Amino acid sequence: MIDDTICAVATAHGVGGIAIVRVSGEEALNIALKLTNKKSLTPRYATLSTLKDSNNQILDEAIVIYFKAPNSYTKEDVVEFQCHGGLMVANLVIKEILKLGARVAKPGEFTKRAFLNGRIDLSKAEATMSLIEAKSEDAALILARQLKGELKEFVDELREKLVEILAFIEVNIDYAEEDLPNSLQDEIKQKLSFISNKLEKSLNISKSRVGLIDGFKVAIVxxxxxxxxxxxxxLxxxxxxxxxKIAGTTRDTIEESLKIGSHLxxxxxxxxxxxxxDDIEKIGIQRSLDAIKDAQIIIALFDQSRAVDDSDMKILNILNQYRDKKKIxxxxxKNDLESKFDKKKLTNFTPISTNTKTSQKIVLNLLKEYLDTQNLDQDIMLISQNQIGAVQETLNAIAEAKTNMDENELELFAFNINEAIESITKITKPFQRDEILDKMFSNFCLGK
Ligand SMILES: Nc1nc2c(ncn2[C@@H]2O[C@H](COP(=O)(O)OP(=O)(O)OP(=O)(O)O)[C@@H](O)[C@H]2O)c(=O)[nH]1
Ligand SMILES: [Mg+2]
Known part of the structure; x- marks a missing residue:
């Protein structure tokens, strides 16, 4: 049972026009009435009010909004004070609120309460957290869709199908004297394949498109x-x-962010x-190889003013190794110089002729065209390690279930389906211990 009242500055901690102080809990309204010296506050009305401390000292002129439970972000009584900007004023107000019995909220505690009080599921809570830190329009759009509950619907639908299968099998465990008829086995296996296909698809999409959230990695090699x-x-x-002009000038990888259209x-x-x-150069080269592994997109350069040599072939081998996994x-x-390069060596690839003067425009266009095709609205994206882990576990449990079905081990089959249900539920409503939830929510920012 949550019975204490929390408060925090909910806006960014810097210079700005207004700073919002948020209070949530049983005492929120009482505290607001004392600060504003009013007898009542109408829910969802913005009231301009003078805030005073217990010595009648004026703290600020603020807009006060009362959200009556359960119609608030946390489902508790919430009051928000829109104070004048800068942290000084907000901190004075917070100090007074603390004196009136609230305590300072931990990072993410408002959202944690929203989750614990059943206003949002975990997928929405995670989207909220990421949205705060979204670095590109792509990320903001995907997260907004999760906030609307897209992932929750997806999970609920698949979960329901698993529950149906479980219910069906449990009836049959009790009544079947003999093995399940083959036709029924096939039907169930088909249903399971439908579920695992959907999960696998979203897992793969999420892996190949992590860049939409965190920014795509592009390695120049x-x-x-x-x-x-x-x-x-x-660029x-x-x-x-x-x-x-000295070969080996760049010793270490250099990483910089760049916005291309709506993409980061x-x-x-x-x-x-x-x-x-050279020992140091070797370390640098190992880092180059790691960068290639890490990247979703590779831009490979060859110098057409020189004949193909072993180093070019080495690069080509690496490219072939990643041909199906990454965009290359x-x-x-150096097409401004005389050509000595045998293009036929670049089988499997269609090289684009460039020089330093033309490459900026060409490469930016190539990247933009490719990235534009990556943000497909209809696909369900997983945005966190928690979600990816949960889907992976579900898939493993379903795979085991299929094996047990083949061997007619119905009890074990039921056990696996139960596991699958528990795993997929971790995305929305985990039955995890407090400390794990604490850890997740503490990644949030203060005041959210
Ligand atoms: N003619 C011509 N010279 C170029 C072109 N691009 C780069 N160069 C020259 O090639 C030399 C090497 O360029 P860098 O950009 O340092 O090459 P790099 O691939 O980063 O080299 P390392 O860091 O040693 O691996 C420099 O003298 C550049 O001015 C081009 O398109 N045409
Ligand atoms: Mg260099």
Whole structure:
């Protein structure tokens, strides 16, 4: 039972026009009445009011709004004070509220209460948290859809199907003398495949599109001196990386963020990949390989003014290794110089001819075109490790259930389906211990 009253500044902690102080709990209204010196506050009405402390000292002129339980963010009585901006005034008001019996809220505690009081499910709570930190329009749009309950509906629908299967099988465990007829087994297995296909699809989409939320990683790779850093600089429109004609100039990966249309990308310039005996260069090259592994998009550069060599072939091997897993763009750079490069070596890829002067526009267009196709509205995205883990567990339980069905182990089958139901429910209503919830909600920001 939650019986204490919490308060916090709910707006960003910086300079701004207004600062909102939020109070939630049984004492919220009482505290507001004392601060405003009023007898009552009409729910959902904005009232301009002078806030005074117990010594009748004026703290601020504020807009006060009372949200009567259960029609509030937390389902408790909530009062919000829109104070004049800057933290000084808000802190004075908070100090007085503390004297009147509230305590300072922990990060995410308002949202935690909303969850515990059953106003939102966990998928919405997680979306709220991420939305606060959303860095791109893509992310904001996906999260807004989760806030509307899209993921919850998806989970509820699949959960219901699992519950039906469980109910059916439990009846049959009790009554069936013999094994389940094959036709029934097939029907159940089909239903399970329908569920696991849907889950697998959303898992794969979420993996391939993590970039929509966190920003896509784009790695610029190639052997030394092909013009990788020159490309980074032209994409960023400023001289971020050192460029020189000495091969091996970039020693460490350089990562910078860039907005392309509604998308956020992190561009990583890497050390040129070649066989090297230099210890530091070797570390740099290992980092280049790690960056390639991490990225969803690879821009591979080749220098067409030089003949293909072993280092180019090394890069080509790496590209072939990731061909099905990542989006790869191949650029034949330095096309302002005479060509000595044998294009036939680049089988499997369609190289685009560039030089430092033309590549900015070409690459930005390629990236934008590709990223625009990634934000498909109809797909259900998973946005957190909690959600991805829950779907993975559900899939494992369903796979085991199918095996047990094949072996006619109906008791075990029922056990697996139960597990699947519990796992998928973790996305919306986890039956987890307090400390796990505490950990999740403490990632929230203060006042939310
Ligand atoms: N002619 C010509 N020169 C270029 C072009 N792009 C880059 N260069 C030159 O090539 C040299 C190497 O460029 P960088 O951008 O430092 O190459 P890099 O791939 O980052 O090299 P490392 O950091 O050593 O791996 C510099 O002298 C650039 O001015 C191009 O399109 N045409
Ligand atoms: Mg470089």
């Amino acid at each position: 190639g052997k030394p001196n092909v013009g990788k850093s020159s490309l980074l600089n032209s 960023l429109s400023y001289d971020r990386a050192i460029i020189s 990308v992190k561009i990583v310039d890497t050390a040129g990949v070649r066989d090297s005996k 763009f191949v650029l034949l750079n």
